Amino acid sequence: MDKNTKFLIVGLGLIGGSYAKTLKKQGFKVAAITKNQEDIDYAVKHNIIDFGTTLIDEKLIKNADIIVFALYPHIFVNWIKENGHLINKNTIITDVTGVKTPIVKKIQNMLPCGVEFIAAHPMAGKETCGVKYSSSSIFKNANYIVVPTEKNTEKAINVCKDLGSVLGFKDISVLSPEAHDEMIAFLSQLTHCIAISLMCANDNPALVRYTGDSFRDLTRIANINDEMWSELFIENKTALLREMDAFKIAFDRLYSTVRDSNREEMRRLMRISTKRRKNFNVKKEC
Amino acid sequence: MDKNTKFLIVGLGLIGGSYAKTLKKQGFKVAAITKNQEDIDYAVKHNIIDFGTTLIDEKLIKNADIIVFALYPHIFVNWIKENGHLINKNTIITDVTGVKTPIVKKIQNMLPCGVEFIAAHPMAGKETCGVKYSSSSIFKNANYIVVPTEKNTEKAINVCKDLGSVLGFKDISVLSPEAHDEMIAFLSQLTHCIAISLMCANDNPALVRYTGDSFRDLTRIANINDEMWSELFIENKTALLREMDAFKIAFDRLYSTVRDSNREEMRRLMRISTKRRKNFNVKKEC
Numbered sequence: 001m002d003k004n005t006k007f008l009i010v011g012l013g014l015i016g017g018s019y020a021k022t023l024k025k026q027g028f029k030v031a032a033i034t035k036n037q038e039d040i041d042y043a044v045k046h047n048i049i050d051f052g053t054t055l056i057d058e059k060l061i062k063n064a065d066i067i068v069f070a071l072y073p074h075i076f077v078n079w080i081k082e083n084g085h086l087i088n089k090n091t092i093i094t095d096v097t098g099v100k101t102p103i104v105k106k107i108q109n110m111l112p113c114g115v116e117f118i119a120a121h122p123m124a125g126k127e128t129c130g131v132k133y134s135s136s137s138i139f140k141n142a143n144y145i146v147v148p149t150e151k152n153t154e155k156a157i158n159v160c161k162d163l164g165s166v167l168g169f170k171d172i173s174v175l176s177p178e179a180h181d182e183m184i185a186f187l188s189q190l191t192h193c194i195a196i197s198l199m200c201a202n203d204n205p206a207l208v209r210y211t212g213d214s215f216r217d218l219t220r221i222a223n224i225n226d227e228m229w230s231e232l233f234i235e236n237k238t239a240l241l242r243e244m245d246a247f248k249i250a251f252d253r254l255y256s257t258v259r260d261s262n263r264e265e266m267r268r269l270m271r272i273s274t275k276r277r278k279n280f281n282v283k284k285e286c
Numbered sequence: 287m288d289k290n291t292k293f294l295i296v297g298l299g300l301i302g303g304s305y306a307k308t309l310k311k312q313g314f315k316v317a318a319i320t321k322n323q324e325d326i327d328y329a330v331k332h333n334i335i336d337f338g339t340t341l342i343d344e345k346l347i348k349n350a351d352i353i354v355f356a357l358y359p360h361i362f363v364n365w366i367k368e369n370g371h372l373i374n375k376n377t378i379i380t381d382v383t384g385v386k387t388p389i390v391k392k393i394q395n396m397l398p399c400g401v402e403f404i405a406a407h408p409m410a411g412k413e414t415c416g417v418k419y420s421s422s423s424i425f426k427n428a429n430y431i432v433v434p435t436e437k438n439t440e441k442a443i444n445v446c447k448d449l450g451s452v453l454g455f456k457d458i459s460v461l462s463p464e465a466h467d468e469m470i471a472f473l474s475q476l477t478h479c480i481a482i483s484l485m486c487a488n489d490n491p492a493l494v495r496y497t498g499d500s501f502r503d504l505t506r507i508a509n510i511n512d513e514m515w516s517e518l519f520i521e522n523k524t525a526l527l528r529e530m531d532a533f534k535i536a537f538d539r540l541y542s543t544v545r546d547s548n549r550e551e552m553r554r555l556m557r558i559s560t561k562r563r564k565n566f567n568v569k570k571e572c
Contacts, residue, residue: 123496123497123498124498125498142498142499143495143496143497143498145496171495173495173496175496183493183496186487186488186490186493187493187496187497187498187500187501188498188500188501190484190487191484191500191501191504192500193537193540193541193544194480194484194504194537195500195504195559195563196540196555196556196559197533197536197537197539197540197559198476198477198480198533198536198559199558199559199562199563200536200539200540200555200558200559200562201472201529201532201533201535201536201537202472202529202532203562204472205565207469207472207473208565208566209429209457209459210409210429210431210459210461210469210473211409211429211473211566212409212410212411212428212429212473212474213428214473214474214477214478214481214506214507215473215474215477215566216566217503217504217506217507218477218480218481218503218504218507219559219563219566220500220503220563221500221503221504222559222560222562222563223559223560223563223564223567224556224559224560226552226553226556226557226560227553229556230549230552230553230556231549233544233552234544234547234549234552237544237545237547240544241541241544241545243487243488244537244541244544246487246488247483247484247487247537248534248537248541249487250483250484250486250487251479251480251483251530251533251534251537253483253486254479254482254483254486255479255527255530255534258479258519258520258523258526258527258530259523259527261520261523263516263517263520266512266516266519266520267512267513267516269482269486270482270510270512270515270516271512272485272486273481273482273483273484273485273486273505273508273509273510274508274509274510274512276485276486276489276508277481277485277505277506277508277509278509279491279494280494280497280501280502280505281509
């Protein structure tokens with residue numbers, strides 16, 4: 001990857017836009033294909049991309065060295081099904097999709113010979129959507145996960161890692177699709193399920209007058225893109241249900257200690273949570 | 287309340303220390319009674335208090351115009367039982383205790399004639415304990431709740447509200463002990479239960495390498511003072527169990543939508559959570 005590397009971003013939303021903005025700032029050539037002309041107009045005007053189109057522009061696709069797909073899972077799969085044959089041999093394609101097992105091998109099997117798909121997941125985001133909220137800063141201090149299969153070459157894995165570095169991610173890791181989906185079910189999807197349920201559990205609008213930071217922090221992600229997340233939850237259903245079950249067991253255990261006024265057991269659980277949470281503190285501060 | 291008002295803080299921890307520090311900065315006279323001499327030494331050295339003692343200093347108690355109790359609930363009740371008779375007529379006492387129903391009337395009934403207890407709850411804190419972490423800034427943008435009973439006078443209620451203003455709280459509200467405890471069970475105690483359970487649900491230490499901000503935000507309060515919170519949970523058991531039940535119902539409803547791939551219902555719940563959460567955003571920004 002050098003400054004002549006030509007990027008094509010497919011899907012100019014918050015994440016696609018943030019990739020484009022960061023790459024353009026670093027001096028790369030960045031084009032985009034996305035569905036709304038207004039997003040292209042905005043992105044060109046604000047120097048987020050060099051060029052964009054709402055069409056399946058064959059020349060643009062063939063011209064790209066690296067294509068980044070920032071689409072919902074089923075749209076990504078359909079795009080490759082319909083247009084995958086247009087991608088040039090030696091092009092590397094990558095993605096930002098939040099689930100991997102249901103899509104990675106499917107995409108790899110659909111691609112023309114010589115086109116390599118190396119999956120990745122940037123663990124970054126915001127509670128807003130759209131290219132207008134694009135930002136390079138969301139990648140700082142964030143984790144970037146490369147998700148190869150046995151079909152991937154060392155070369156493509158390294159290009160994908162380099163992309164993570166160029167984008168400014170702090171930690172770059174490698175996980176299998178299965179390990180990724182299990183991890184994401186716990187760290188990301190379960191936390192969103194909890195935040196949604198917490199907001200749905202009480203409809204008293206007066207609460208807002210009394211709330212402290214802990215409630216705000218816990219429910220920040222309850223402001224959720226229902227179209228995207230409902231797809232991610234269902235695509236990762238097996239792992240997510242397993243983590244939801246584990247959480248229910250832990251919550252019920254704490255519930256019993258309250259019901260039975262079992263202070264010793266309650267304190268033991270609190271000490272476990274305090275100890276484990278401290279590891280995450282260290283991580284944040286370093 | 288004027289600059290000659292003499293405050294006595296009983297319990298120089300994070301909140302007692304932050305009250306002292308803020309009042310002293312505003313020019314009030316502030317003394318403290320607390321159990322550890324080192325906390326007094328620290329507080330005097332750092333200009334948090336004018337004077338402190340580990341003893342039940344009768345003169346200091348009699349000399350105070352306003353006494354703030356920043357103790358665990360049962361220690362507060364015991365303190366009043368043992369030393370309440372030392373408090374002068376016309377002294378107003380207040381507190382910072384996180385539960386109200388189990389203590390407010392009990393304390394009011396134990397006090398000598400002419401001493402008025404007006405309860406309050408500063409909705410502020412940190413995941414650290416002790417006077418060393420005292421800070422005036424934790425009160426900024428925070429809520430302060432005055433919790434009177436039918437025994438309280440308008441005068442004392444107003445003094446308590448004034449204290450909230452002087453401390454720098456953004457919103458000052460009034461709630462009955464019962465309404466306070468119900469609200470706190472949902473907004474504060476349930477959120478802590480969730481954070482604890484989430485940390486207890488998974489013991490994989492590698493997770494820290496992949497986590498994003500949403501998990502960190504959700505579990506910040508899992509770093510918890512087990513001695514204090516176990517007491518608060520048990521003291522407010524009825525209300526807390528009710529809120530835990532409501533959360534379990536909401537969580538199970540979402541669980542079913544995942545299990546049944548019921549995307550429409552899942553999206554409906556997500557839209558409810560998004561809409562409700564937006565009210566809290568507005569609050570935060572104003």
